[in-house]
Amino acid sequence: MENLENEDRFMIYNVAGKSIMVEAKLGEEFDFICSKKECGERLELHGVIKVVTPQEYRKVLKETLNEHEEFQVIETLNPIPLIFEGTVNGEKVKLPAETVQNLARRFVRNFLDL
Template sequence: MGGFLVYNAEGRSLVIDANIGERFSFYCPKEECETEIVIEGVIRHATFDEFVRVRDHIIEQNKEFKVLRDVLPKEPVIFEGTVNGKKVKLPVEKLDEAAKRFINKYLTK
């Protein structure tokens, strides 16, 4: 299993353990996520263009995710499935890539 950040699941960025291409379910209770979140679907490979379209659509929906404009993954992946029963496509970033991006941006000068 790998660690991934799924962006804009009910306005949240969530860390998910999943395998690329395999269906999974994830539950975050109200006490942890401020609202109950149920995610079901698959994290799958995407073309770079598809990733950018999904990412930009999310930024249009929720300006808080404008920092994702800096996300240019080596291996683009997206989540496709449902969040609380609503069909969605969401941008995903491998956790190790997110960590490297954070370190490069904030901890190295």
């Protein structure tokens, strides 16, 4: 597993049907607010991004894909099992996440065919 303690930007998927980039430290609680102007609706996130077991990650990923098929592309996520666990607008959630660095690598690999 790569060195995650230096990561400070993560993508969280299926935040009210959206992909949201947040600045946070792995394993540390954070708050993030996305305005209605930026996200189409006000989104308030509170929680933590953490490494989980592969089994828990697959369960969270499956629930996300069942809820929103358009997130199928995240099935190609790097195998580091990261999730956001916390609340979105007060509702408890567990959502798939990845580092922005891994997102960039995945984009290059899958879409630019490099």
